[in-house]
Amino acid sequence: MVEKRIKQPRKKQQSISQRPSLALDMWRFYLMWGVVLLCFVILIARAFYVQVINKDFLQNKANAKILRTEKIKAMRGVISDRHGVPLAISTPVMTIIIDPRDYFETKQENQDVLNQLKEEPNSRKLKRQLTDKNLSLDELADMVGLDRAAFKKQMNDRPRSRYLVLKKEVPPPQADLIIKRNFAGVYTETSYKRYYPQPQPNAQIIGLTNNDGTGIEGLEMKLNKELAGVDGEQKIVRDKHGNRIKVPEVIKEMQPGQNVTLSIDSRLQYIMYRELTAVGVANNARSASAIAVDVKTGEILAMSSWPSYNPNDKDGLKNKDAMRNRGAIDMFEPGSTMKPFTVAAGLESGKYTPNTIINTSPGSMVIGNHLIRDTHNYGALTVTGVIIKSSNVGAAKIALSMPYSTLPTFLKRIGFGQRSAVRFPGESPGLILPPSLWHVSQIGTMAYGYGINTTMLQLAQGYAMLANHGIKHDLSLYKLDAPPKGEQVVAPKIADDVALMLEQVTMPGGTATLSTIPGYRVGGKTGTAHKLRPDHRGYSSTEYRALFAGIAPISNPRLAIIVVVENPRGSYYGGVVAAPVFAHIMQESLRLMNVPLDKPLTAQK
Secondary structure, eight states: OOOOOOOOOOOOOOOSSOOOOHHHHHHHHHHHHHHHHHHHHHHHHHHHIIIIITHHHHHHHHHHHHEEEEEEOOOOOOEEOTTSOEEEEEEEEEEEEEOHHHHHHHHHHHHHHHHHHHHOTTOHHHHHHSOOSBOOHHHHHHHHTOOHHHHHHHHHHOTTOSOEEEEEEEOHHHHHHHHHTOBTTEEEEEEEEEEOSSHHHHHHHHOOBOTTSOBOSHHHHHTHHHHHOBOEEEEEEBOTTSOBOSOOEEEEOOBOOOOEEBSOOHHHHHHHHHHHHHHHHHTTOSEEEEEEEETTTOBEEEEEEESOOOTTOGGGTTOGGGGSOHHHHOOBOOGGGGHHHHHHHHHHHTSOOTTOEEEOTTSEEEETTEEEEOSSOOOEEEHHHHHHHTOHHHHHHHHHTSOTTHHHHHHHHHTTTSOOTTOOTTOOOOBOOOGGGOOHHHHHHHTTTOSOBBOHHHHHHHHHHHHTTTEEOOOBSBOOSSOOOOEEOSOHHHHHHHHHHHHHHTSTTSSOGGGOBTTBOOEEEEEEEEEEOTTSSSEEEEEEEEEEEEEEOTTSOOEEEEEEEESOSSOOOHHHHHHHHHHHHHHHHHHHTTOOOOSOOOOOO
């Protein structure tokens, strides 16, 4: 019997992968979100690091690439004369600058593109990346006037520099030509160059600036802060080739310098310098200086010296002696030009009148160890005669008849021995010896202008006071907007009496007949002073100082003018050398100021 096989059921094959379960799915879910969360945290941490912790560093790096801060140079103020004529102005000039780092980066990027074009010569995209900047350093060197080899070496020595000056003080049209050549890394900065339209007559007052525009002499130095103004700043955005891609953002406004109006009249200044040049050359003098003051206000209308210099020519500033403002800086013994003040002190003491007789015989006198002499034995002179004949003996007797402190105290009250209100840079205070030295010899010599040092400013202020009926005004180099209030330092009658004495000095018989002017009554005083020897051991017998101090017109004085000629050769008397210079300057000045005549015109011989 055939056995019947019983079919056994097949065993189910087990799956290779594990049957999904809820626990497994949750684990995968958490893992996925954990990874996402970790990435999110990393991104936030990175953003926090970039935006907060490392913000300044990265911002500075970015700004270094595209941002530049440029200075907006302030325009220096204009210095003009009392009529608005410019004496010092600023004109715009350009500085040509190259950024070596920009240049080399642009050149390297351009070279990289050229290398890629060798592999893909038809790539339009690469061709568009080629720079349109001019990379020729030879051409740039030629345009700015530099040696080619030296310029290339300078560039290679400073490849990471951001600022290299190629040329300064370039006129704007020339700078535009350079910029139009589109050199890589080249740009311009605007600055201002100082220019002086009337250089020599005004140089010693105005002074000059250095290459940075800072005042280094005269009023340019004294008023530098007011004239300079305040520079501004602006931010500009540039691309990698140095091109501006955004309108500049002003971060600090520029404040232009203040304009200054001087009391100087440039017309009178020119006339004065012309006459000083003529007398200096004609007499082979070391120098010639003068000052003119408006007696009604104390304004200085002209102040000049010869020789002078041209501040526009920076290469010609070798004669330092010519750069000095002698009218304010030089101290000197004024000689006989001090005698009117000695006489004024005598009149003020009450011991003298203009007609008081003084015996000057025998034309000399001994004071201590000093012998005082006159050029002649004038015998008996009135006080007025002492001024007319310029008697040293008469002046000394007037001073010594009063307490020794009278004359130096009187001179200090007028303004001698102290700086004037002008306060010019380097101005000298003059010198009046201290009271402990006010002995007989000192007072006797001081009476006729020795043993005392003055400046032209002080002498001009003193004569302006006598011309203004004894009222002293502080001197000013700036135009006054309102009439100043003066100080009555001498009685009006005394000042007027001295002014009339000065007029007689210019008449026949006086020492200053060459100072007369047709149509005007003139008063003045000559001075011929021996100069100290270089070793300060006594006075030189060959070197002199010729002076003249005068006022006009006597009926209603308007101007006081002082003239000083140092070391004239040949004739050296103040009445011969300095008085004619005074007459020429005064005549032209009164004409320009439309001052009415105060005496009839006489026919010239």
